[in-house]
Amino acid sequence: MSEDAKAREPVRAGSFLRSIKMVAWSFFGIRKNSESQEDMARVNPFHIIGVGIGIAVVFVVGLIVLVNWVVAK
Template identity: 55%
Template sequence: MNGSPNRPKASLWDTVKAVAWSFFGVRKNSAYQEDLGKLNPLHIIAVAFVAVIVFVVGLVLLVRHVAASA
């Protein structure tokens, strides 16, 4: 007995959805509580880090495109 509860594991897609909803700030409290029970915190950090990098690169590319066409 290692003391870890038997909880359902979330898929990578579940983690991506949770991080995406968190970026928009529109996650329901009930869904948030459900995610706390099944998402791995390290996976959340990794997916959020990648999402931030993609977001920043997207903004830089958008600004460069707008500045070049002005």
């Protein structure tokens, strides 16, 4: 496919599930560059922000619960 045909190809909006998977892989730090570039072109930035904040909150709350559980024993 030529460069012009790729440029004219419509970019599909990314799903919320794709955003969750992208942020989860980013937290682990294992992601192929080609897949990362493809995701960046397709995801909604507001989804990424929301998912990132949500996962960070769940992570912090999980750590707090784990520490309280270990200290209580």
